[in-house]
Amino acid sequence: MTIKAAFKVQRANFSLDVDFELPAHGVTALFGPSGCGKTTLLRAMAGLERCVGHFWLGELCWQQHKLFVPTHKRRLGYVFQEASLFAHLSVKGNLEYGWRRLPHAQRRTDKEQIIDWLGLTPMLAQGASELSGGQRQRVAIGRALLSSPELLLLDEPLSALDAKAKREILPLLEHLSAQAKVPVFYVTHAPQEVERLADRVLLMEQGRILHNDHLQQALARPNSLLYRDEEVAGIISGQLQSSLPDGRVPFLYGAENAPAGCIWLTGQEGLTFGAARLRILASDVSIALAPVIDISIVNQLPAQVLSMTDIGQGRVLLRLALAQGEQIPAQLSAYSVAQLDLKVGCDCYALIKAAALLV
Ligand SMILES: Nc1ncnc2c1ncn2[C@@H]1O[C@H](COP(=O)(O)OP(=O)(O)OP(=O)(O)O)[C@@H](O)[C@H]1O
Numbered sequence: 001m002t003i004k005a006a007f008k009v010q011r012a013n014f015s016l017d018v019d020f021e022l023p024a025h026g027v028t029a030l031f032g033p034s035g036c037g038k039t040t041l042l043r044a045m046a047g048l049e050r051c052v053g054h055f056w057l058g059e060l061c062w063q064q065h066k067l068f069v070p071t072h073k074r075r076l077g078y079v080f081q082e083a084s085l086f087a088h089l090s091v092k093g094n095l096e097y098g099w100r101r102l103p104h105a106q107r108r109t110d111k112e113q114i115i116d117w118l119g120l121t122p123m124l125a126q127g128a129s130e131l132s133g134g135q136r137q138r139v140a141i142g143r144a145l146l147s148s149p150e151l152l153l154l155d156e157p158l159s160a161l162d163a164k165a166k167r168e169i170l171p172l173l174e175h176l177s178a179q180a181k182v183p184v185f186y187v188t189h190a191p192q193e194v195e196r197l198a199d200r201v202l203l204m205e206q207g208r209i210l211h212n213d214h215l216q217q218a219l220a221r222p223n224s225l226l227y228r229d230e231e232v233a234g235i236i237s238g239q240l241q242s243s244l245p246d247g248r249v250p251f252l253y254g255a256e257n258a259p260a261g262c263i264w265l266t267g268q269e270g271l272t273f274g275a276a277r278l279r280i281l282a283s284d285v286s287i288a289l290a291p292v293i294d295i296s297i298v299n300q301l302p303a304q305v306l307s308m309t310d311i312g313q314g315r316v317l318l319r320l321a322l323a324q325g326e327q328i329p330a331q332l333s334a335y336s337v338a339q340l341d342l343k344v345g346c347d348c349y350a351l352i353k354a355a356a357l358l359v
Helices: 038-046 091-100 111-117 133-146 163-173 176-180 191-197 215-220 334-340
Strands: 002-011 014-023 027-031 052-057 060-064 076-079 151-155 184-188 200-205 208-214 233-240 248-254 259-266 274-281 285-288 299-312 315-321 327-333 347-352
Touching: 002 038, 014 038, 014 200, 014 208, 027 038, 027 191, 038 052, 038 076, 038 151, 038 184, 038 200, 076 133, 091 111, 091 133, 111 133, 111 176, 133 151, 133 163, 133 176, 163 191, 176 184, 184 191, 191 215, 191 274, 200 215, 208 215, 215 233, 215 327, 233 259, 233 327, 248 274, 259 299, 285 327, 299 327, 315 334, 327 334, 327 347
Parallel strands: 027 184, 027 200, 076 151, 151 184
Antiparallel strands: 002 014, 002 052, 052 060, 200 208, 233 248, 233 274, 248 259, 285 347, 299 315, 299 347, 315 327
């Protein structure tokens, strides 16, 4: 099932002109500089911008030629930067607002499970006006999900929260796609949120979509907007296992039922086992042409050079493919690249000096 969308919005000093197609599942991050049109695109999907275009969610059509399904008839959940809860209702009342109005047959989400997942059980009786920003946002997400939407739109849901509240909500959002069971569009300015939550990325600039990528492709672009202020990093999904008596923690990457390999991590407080994403900085990866013995680096993974890009100042950014196609970047000096005679297609070993779990 795919989402097919095209919108043209014309304003005095801004025009949005997008046309894209992507799978109708998982989390798609909308990423780009301020004013590039991310919110306008969400609004167009929600039917809040009356504009030229079309919008298909699989077989379901919300806009095409003269057909325009008004917002209130679109089954969608919309979460804004600041949760707009009904102040006169309790948490329970807010959560059940859309859910109660749905015929039983259309209720596709498990109410208890969502309340539990978002940690809202202890505050169900509280008034919405008594909640902290983070709690309000959790209620807003729960309310959107309980309305059993066909599409979930989140517009910078964490941007108004302090660091502590962000730390509490981000791990919850990792399960958003599984809980929502519908496509999610997630607007953010934070590369860390893209790395952690997104399956796909729509990179936007000046009202246009520059790239419609898998997360890995988005991270693989040497001059990606995702790295404008940061170092290039790669993300690997896998399963965190329990630690060994010597303190090492195995992270099995690749398919859950047939892992492709293991990256060893050092134990740290508060690790939760199970599905996780690992962040590897390009500058923490070195290359060897053969396995190296007598070295302190324990992670030496067979890899193949997919691409090499000169990024200036005598540095080269390599994109490496690991066993099952997982990709990581490596940043080397041009001198080392020449010394090792590295070329696209070369087999090599990626020596990973450090990797951090996204917690
Ligand atoms: N109601 C409006 N009337 C006229 N122009 C608007 C309106 N809303 C937004 N704009 C303009 O449209 C452009 C795109 O705005 P939009 O809010 O979609 O960008 P954005 O990428 O979401 O920005 P940010 O990341 O800062 O939230 C901007 O130039 C903005 O000033």
